[in-house]
Amino acid sequence: MPPYCLYEAWMLQALDTSLAPRTTSLIEAQAQIVGNNETYVVPDKFNVPQCRSAYGEPSPTDPYVFQVGPNISNQNASQVIRIMPGTSYKIRFVLYNSVNTQIAYTNWSQPFQTRALPPNPREMPTTFEGRSGGMVVITVLLSISMFMLLIGLAVTFGTPK
Structure with missing residues (x-):
């Protein structure tokens, strides 16, 4: 299930759906470096978009494409790091209500590797x-x-x- 359908999945399982109306709920993207168990978060939380069918993948210009990086911070915001080229990461998405209480989350993604740096022109x-x-x-x-x-x-x- 795509992360932008997290709210609908929570609605199907929730006993009290008044805890998190769509208009006040937010989605947070979390990242882990493969081999390191510390969880980092994207500084901005995202509004909850409408869930689309599984047949229509969103385009990169749609408002429900979540950008992770270039900076991420640990969960208490005491350390900010940059997304590094050529490093493997895992991502998950967490749904929060208006009082910043975690109400649902996705599983961690499969590891993926960021692109390496382009070659330096001086080394060509x-x-x-x-x-x-x-x-x-x-x-x-x-x-x-x-x-x-x-x-x-x-x-x-x-x-x-």
């Missing part, structure tokens, strides 16, 4: 290994043509009329 190879012979010839011819054009321009402006 500077040799002509990846260049085709034709590309090198065209570059040399264009450079010579530009040099000749600048010489011709200098001669044109430098000669008296």
Whole structure:
């Protein structure tokens, strides 16, 4: 079940649904680094969206796509860390009512790994290994043509009329 249907799942099991009206309930995203049992939370809580059918996955521009990062903090907000590239995380979602009482939560997700950093431009190879012979010839011819054009321009402006 997608996290945006957490409220509906709670409604089906709740004995007293007046504890958490949809308009005042919030969803919090929690994260764990794989291999570390400390739970981190996303600083902002999200409004509870309407549940959609299982057939229609939300697009990234919909208001019920939850963004986790770049900063997360531990549960008492005493330590803030950044989501690190190339690190494995697990996520779960927790439903809170208006008095900030936890009323439902999802299971932890399967571990997923964030993307690694892109290569540093300074570490890229500077040799002509990846260049085709034709590309090198065209570059040399264009450079010579530009040099000749600048010489011709200098001669044109430098000669008296």
